[in-house]
Amino acid sequence: MDVRFLRYFIAVAEQLHFTRAAASLGISTPALTVQIQKLEDELQLRLLNRSTKRAVSLTAAGEAFLVEARAVVERMERAIHVGRQASRGEIGGINIGYVGSAAFSGLLQQRVGEYRTASPDVVIKAYELPMEKLPDMLLVGEIDIAFLRMPVVLPSLLSSQVLSRDKFCVAVPAQHPLALRGAAVSPGALAKETFIVPEQPRGLQEVAHRGEFSPIVGATPGGLLAVLTHVSLGAGIAVIPDTLRSVITLPNVVYLGLAGAPIRSEVAAVYRKGERSPPVVNLLKFLKH
Incomplete structure (x- = not known):
């Protein structure tokens, strides 16, 4: 009828x-x-x-x-x-995968917060996940957008949008001679140190390249909070994003700058090419502007 x-x-x-x-x-x-x-x-x-x-x-x-x-x-x-x-993408759901450093930078909260204000009826779920799993989870549809720290080799079906840039610094135990000196550290001065390596090793790789040494790896615990916990326990030092200076304070951890030209770091949103989900497309528009 x-x-x-x-x-x-x-x-x-x-x-x-x-x-x-x-x-x-x-x-x-x-x-x-x-x-x-x-x-x-x-x-x-x-x-x-x-x-x-x-x-x-x-x-x-x-x-x-x-x-x-x-x-x-x-x-x-x-x-x-x-x-x-x-x-119009005003209702529905979005699953976000992210690495800890994206959350520590405040970028994830800012961009997603703006989107929530514009589309309050869209349900957003966010999961902290190992960085190496995020591309495959995007491909199979388990998540819709990934926030991760570049560089990462992406499959051809995925694309990325750089959202913020910062630089790397060094985290050392408070009683370490470098911490007592308190000055910016040259890469070459770190040649004999033991490194705690985060899941994105880009910073350490560039430090080792500039200092012309092969790094001694003490542990690879994964997320940045775990990395800094190892440093606080005296297990080694770590090359980490500088943004952590202002957001994570742990006992027995001191942050030092790196001497020389800054080693840049980027946080990016990664997504499927040709994405058709209206809520996801709308969030991507927020991220790109």
């Missing part, structure tokens, strides 16, 4: 007058009369008592049908509204 029939009947039932109902619908009175007759014929019910030429009253069947007709129209309008919201 065409939902227009229901709208026509509701208008007549509320006005109890064909002419006034027709005016409210923006159609002619004869056209409305024909539509109501078609509805009664299709239902094989008499919905209206025609007491005069234009005035009407509801039959018992008409009163019962009015309740259900209103409910159907309301559900239809709700379905249309929800469908349009979904097509």
